[in-house]
Amino acid sequence: MIAQLTKNERQVALLILLALAVVGIAMAAGGRHDPFGAHGALVLLAAIVGSFAVISGYYAPEPPESRLDSYYDDPSKAGIILAMIWAVIAMFVGDWVAWLLVNPNLTFDAGWASFGRLRPVHTSGVIFGFGGNALIATSYYVMQRTSRARMPDQLTPWFVLLGYNLFCVIAATGYLMGVTQSKEYAEPEWYADIWLVIVWVAYFVLYLRTLARRKEPHIYVANWYYLAFILVVAMLHIVNNLAVPISWGSAKSYSLFSGVQDAMTEWWYGHNAVAFFLTSGFLGMLYYYMPKRAGRPIYSYRMSIISFWGITFFYMWAGSHHLHYTALPQWVQSLGMTFSVMLLIPSWVSAGNALMTLNGAWHKVRDDAVLRFMMVAAVFYGLTTFEGSFMAIRPVNSLSHYTDWTVGHVHAGALGWVAMITFGAIYASVPWLWKREAMYSARLVEAHFWLAVGGTVIYVFAMWNSGIIQGLMWRTYNESGTLAYSFVDSLVAMHPYYIARAVGGLFFLLGAVIGLYNIWMTIRTAPQAAPETAADRPVLAGGAVLQAGE
Amino acid sequence: MFGFHYRLERKTIGLVLAIIGVASIGGIVEIAPLFTIHQTVEDAPDMRVYTPLELAGRNIYIREGCYACHSQMIRTLRDEVERYGPYSLAVESKYDHPMLWGSKRTGPDLARLGNKYSDEWHVAHLNNPRDVVPESIMPAYAWLSRTELRTDDLSDHLKAQRTVGVPYTDDMIVNAAADAYGQAAPDSPQAEGVVKRYGKATAVRAFDSRPGELTEMDALVAYLQILGRLTDAAHKPVASAEK
Ligand code: HEM
Ligand code: HEM
Numbered sequence: 001m002i003a004q005l006t007k008n009e010r011q012v013a014l015l016i017l018l019a020l021a022v023v024g025i026a027m028a029a030g031g032r033h034d035p036f037g038a039h040g041a042l043v044l045l046a047a048i049v050g051s052f053a054v055i056s057g058y059y060a061p062e063p064p065e066s067r068l069d070s071y072y073d074d075p076s077k078a079g080i081i082l083a084m085i086w087a088v089i090a091m092f093v094g095d096w097v098a099w100l101l102v103n104p105n106l107t108f109d110a111g112w113a114s115f116g117r118l119r120p121v122h123t124s125g126v127i128f129g130f131g132g133n134a135l136i137a138t139s140y141y142v143m144q145r146t147s148r149a150r151m152p153d154q155l156t157p158w159f160v161l162l163g164y165n166l167f168c169v170i171a172a173t174g175y176l177m178g179v180t181q182s183k184e185y186a187e188p189e190w191y192a193d194i195w196l197v198i199v200w201v202a203y204f205v206l207y208l209r210t211l212a213r214r215k216e217p218h219i220y221v222a223n224w225y226y227l228a229f230i231l232v233v234a235m236l237h238i239v240n241n242l243a244v245p246i247s248w249g250s251a252k253s254y255s256l257f258s259g260v261q262d263a264m265t266e267w268w269y270g271h272n273a274v275a276f277f278l279t280s281g282f283l284g285m286l287y288y289y290m291p292k293r294a295g296r297p298i299y300s301y302r303m304s305i306i307s308f309w310g311i312t313f314f315y316m317w318a319g320s321h322h323l324h325y326t327a328l329p330q331w332v333q334s335l336g337m338t339f340s341v342m343l344l345i346p347s348w349v350s351a352g353n354a355l356m357t358l359n360g361a362w363h364k365v366r367d368d369a370v371l372r373f374m375m376v377a378a379v380f381y382g383l384t385t386f387e388g389s390f391m392a393i394r395p396v397n398s399l400s401h402y403t404d405w406t407v408g409h410v411h412a413g414a415l416g417w418v419a420m421i422t423f424g425a426i427y428a429s430v431p432w433l434w435k436r437e438a439m440y441s442a443r444l445v446e447a448h449f450w451l452a453v454g455g456t457v458i459y460v461f462a463m464w465n466s467g468i469i470q471g472l473m474w475r476t477y478n479e480s481g482t483l484a485y486s487f488v489d490s491l492v493a494m495h496p497y498y499i500a501r502a503v504g505g506l507f508f509l510l511g512a513v514i515g516l517y518n519i520w521m522t523i524r525t526a527p528q529a530a531p532e533t534a535a536d537r538p539v540l541a542g543g544a545v546l547q548a549g550e
Numbered sequence: 551m552f553g554f555h556y557r558l559e560r561k562t563i564g565l566v567l568a569i570i571g572v573a574s575i576g577g578i579v580e581i582a583p584l585f586t587i588h589q590t591v592e593d594a595p596d597m598r599v600y601t602p603l604e605l606a607g608r609n610i611y612i613r614e615g616c617y618a619c620h621s622q623m624i625r626t627l628r629d630e631v632e633r634y635g636p637y638s639l640a641v642e643s644k645y646d647h648p649m650l651w652g653s654k655r656t657g658p659d660l661a662r663l664g665n666k667y668s669d670e671w672h673v674a675h676l677n678n679p680r681d682v683v684p685e686s687i688m689p690a691y692a693w694l695s696r697t698e699l700r701t702d703d704l705s706d707h708l709k710a711q712r713t714v715g716v717p718y719t720d721d722m723i724v725n726a727a728a729d730a731y732g733q734a735a736p737d738s739p740q741a742e743g744v745v746k747r748y749g750k751a752t753a754v755r756a757f758d759s760r761p762g763e764l765t766e767m768d769a770l771v772a773y774l775q776i777l778g779r780l781t782d783a784a785h786k787p788v789a790s791a792e793k
Contacts, residue, residue, distance in 0.1 A: 033702075100687075100689070101656070101687055102687075104679075104680075104686070104687040104688060104689055104690075105680075105690075107689050107690065109690065109692055109693060110693070111614070111693060114614065114615075114689040114691070115615070115618065115619065115689050116614045116615020116616055116617075116618050116619070116689070117613075117614065117615055119615060119618045120615065120618075175615075178613035178614065179613075180612060180613065180615065181612075181648065182612040182615075182617055182648060182650065183648055184653065208562060208566075211562045212562060217560050218556075218559050218560055219559045219560070219562065219565060224559070224565065224569075227565065227566065227569060228569050228573070231566065231569050231570060231573070232569070232573045235570070235573065235574070239577075243714075244710045244713045244714050245710065246703065246706040246707050246709070246710040247703070247706045250703060250706065252609070252707070253710070254647040254648075254707075254710050254711055254713075254714050255647045255648035255714070256647070256714050257647070257648065258643065258644055258645060258646050258647045258648070258649065258714070258715065258716075259591065259640055259641075259642075259643035259644040259645075259646055259649050260584060260590060260591060260640040260643070260644075260649075261581070261584045261585060261590075262643075262646070262647070262648045262649045263643075263649050263651050264580065264581055264584055265581060266648065266649070268576075268577050268580065268581060301552075302552055305552060305555050309572060312569060312572050312573050313572045313573070313575070313576070314576075315576075316573050316574075316575065316576030316577055317575075317576035317579075317580065318576075319580070320580060322653065323651075324625075325625035325626050325627055326623050326625055326638070326651065327623070327637075327638050327639055327640035327642075327643075328640075329584070329587070329589070329590055332580050332584070335579075335580060336580075339576070398625070398627055401625070401653075402621055402652075402653070402654060402655040403655070406653065406654065407654070474629060474630075474633070475627075475629040477629075482632075483629060483632055483633055487633075487657075487658045488683060488685050488686075491685055491686070491687065492685050
């Protein structure tokens with residue numbers, strides 16, 4: 001990896017690591033009596049390990065000029081492996097907390113092992129660790145291919161990828177130590193947030209620089225989505241995380257906003273984290289890998305445009321559907337509901353566009369589990385957005401809010417859509433990236449597919465049942481006009497569904513473990529003898545590229 | 551329209567600006583007025599701030615992720631008002647940086663928990679919920695009673711709170727650590743200052759029944775006992791629910 005950096009890049013890398021080490025030492029010293037200090041030590045450790053790596057390769061010969069004739073894919077490879085490792089860890093934690101709701105005594109009388117601290121490890125681990133790494137890895141791959149240009153340098157992609165993972169590790173270890181802002185999906189504290197901003201700006205600039213080098217006049221649809229993902233996540237992240245630390249030596253900060261304004265800002269962020277992290281980014285993935293794998297162009301260019309701008313505009317209004325019947329002024333709730341319902345249109349246009357793309361390739365869907373992952377993802381995307389728009393209607397939300405129904409909706413989207421499209425994209429790109437003929441075992445891909453589908457269906461049905469039962473029990477009156485059930489009655493009624501959910505989750509987790517093994521074995525098999533295909537190179541004129549307007 | 555787009559998608563910067571513009575509108579229209587429209591947050595002249603001990607308890611509540619299972623927001627629905635009490639008003643969380651309204655009720659709502667149970671009940675419940683409610687799936691927090699509360703940085707906490715808009719006085723900031731100790735040690739000399747600074751109604755007692763030691767359990771129980779009681783505003787209008 002270091003041998004691919006130019007001499008100049010190696011020096012810059014060392015400088016960055018030195019700066020990081022200084023920051024780490026300052027944090028460790030300033031926060032001696034605080035988890036902040038532990039994170040300082042972690043940062044220092046990361047800087048030292050990085051420096052050793054750079055120094056050990058420092059005197060390797062410069063990379064040859066010929067490298068510029070090919071795309072730079074090593075960061076994508078690393079990103080995919082990291083994504084799969086995060087997937088297994090974070091889903092394991094997810095299933096563990098699912099079992100904690102079945103048997104709450106598994107906490108070893110220790111703070112770090114209790115539900116409240118482990119749950120954000122799961123949510124951040126899957127969303128940011130698994131999802132984020134997959135997005136970064138695939139976006140590198142896609143932006144180079146669709147621009148027919150190599151990334152402008154070798155250092156920035158590594159800085160973004162590794163810096164981002166440092167953020168994820170700080171976040172997850174922080175939760176275990178009790179460092180959290182408590183804002184859902186924005187739990188990391190101020191210093192981690194600042195670090196993410198730095199990494200994110202580098203990511204954005206890298207994207208722009210690559211696009212600026214493009215040999216295609218048009219920017220392909222997938223890039224619109226990746227761009228929206230990068231830009232809007234930055235906006236959301238910066239505003240929602242505005243906070244005042246209690247001192248420079250403490251992890252703790254207080255949010256700039258309070259009460260109702262904070263609630264609205266948080267759900268403006270939270271819902272659009274769903275929109276621009278869990279939807280836009282993954283739609284970018286879908287728009288590249290599905291047509292590639294199916295060998296068919298995107299069904300409709302116009303539908304792509306309508307859905308892209310529809311999603312980008314409508315989603316930003318919908319956050320208040322998380323606050324129906326609360327102390328938020330009613331006009332904001334009504335706006336949120338209205339836009340959430342309208343949001344169904346661009347969402348279904350996207351899903352429809354994806355499924356119509358498969359027209360003429362359905363025999364491939366039947367035979368190829370990788371393409372089937374993507375097809376099922378598009379179907380679940382349609383289902384989840386329909387469910388979401390339905391749940392955003394105030395009277396429906398009066399039942400679903402606070403219950404497991406929300407958790408069911410979340411995982412229909414998270415497992416059925418986000419994870420499925422990611423597995424599909426990863427299975428498609430691993431042989432391309434490592435220049436192998438195919439995955440090590442097609443049967444294992446098939447096994448993963450069925451475990452994933454089965455696990456998702458069990459999970460979602462269990463939560464639909466428990467959520468609706470819960471919601472109904474809370475509002476049922478008996479004949480004398482008093483509430484019929486105590487809270488504990490509803491708790492007891494959930495028990496069988498919690499077991500079912502944990503079993504479904506175990507299936508899903510098992511699938512991910514098989515996937516990791518399969519990828520590992522693919523990497524270990526001998527590379528393809530055939531030279532790389534002529535089309536998979538930058539700067540070549542002509543050739544079959546995916547082009548907007550097709 | 552599609553012709554325009556055909557040209558737009560050839561310009562990186564144009565696309566970037568268009569995305570930022572289109573994505574900004576919703577947030578600006580919905581969030582900015584919440585800061586300027588006065589009716590958004592009701593008036594509550596009787597509202598007091600959290601004492602340092604309660605604030606420390608609130609931070610433990612955040613640290614342990616209690617909000618992942620408990621909401622603090624009673625909606626304007628008949629069954630919620632009957633189960634939990636008068637629906638929540640915006641003003642009640644105006645000093646909450648950040649708010650803890652929550653989004654999931656694995657356990658019951660806690661917005662009106664204050665004074666519902668005795669301190670002893672809370673201590674027993676937190677030590678092991680299943681001792682009190684056999685069906686409970688709430689984690690046990692026994693180590694809170696064994697952990698001494700950190701108070702040396704409480705002044706910093708109050709100062710930061712003041713920076714973000716909570717009206718703590720200089721007096722409160724300087725005496726934060728002493729007040730935290732005093733609130734859980736009724737017979738100590740520090741106890742008087744708490745009442746002086748935070749009002750007569752402030753609960754000054756040994757929350758975990760051990761006045762000598764200041765533990766995290768003291769802080770958390772003090773916080774749980776103040777929930778819904780910083781102001782009476784919610785009890786004043788006859789809380790009529792929407793449904
Ligand atoms: C048209 C699109 C969608 C709409 C209108 C929508 C609407 C909703 C609604 C009404 C809730 C419940 C809020 C509450 O009562 O607290 C919700 C929660 C949620 N949705 Fe969606 N949804 C959509 C698509 C998606 C997708 C594709 C995902 C992807 C994974 C997703 C992930 C989530 C998450 C994570 C939550 C839980 C938030 C929390 O309370 O922590 N949604 N959504
Ligand atoms: C092995 C598979 C999985 C299992 C067993 C699992 C389990 C869980 C459990 C038990 C919770 C807590 C629910 C509660 O508080 O009642 C949860 C929450 C959550 N999970 Fe998962 N999960 C899995 C996979 C995923 C994936 C792949 C994603 C995202 C890509 C995801 C995203 C979330 C989110 C966003 C929440 C918070 C929901 C909310 O606040 O409403 N999960 N999960």
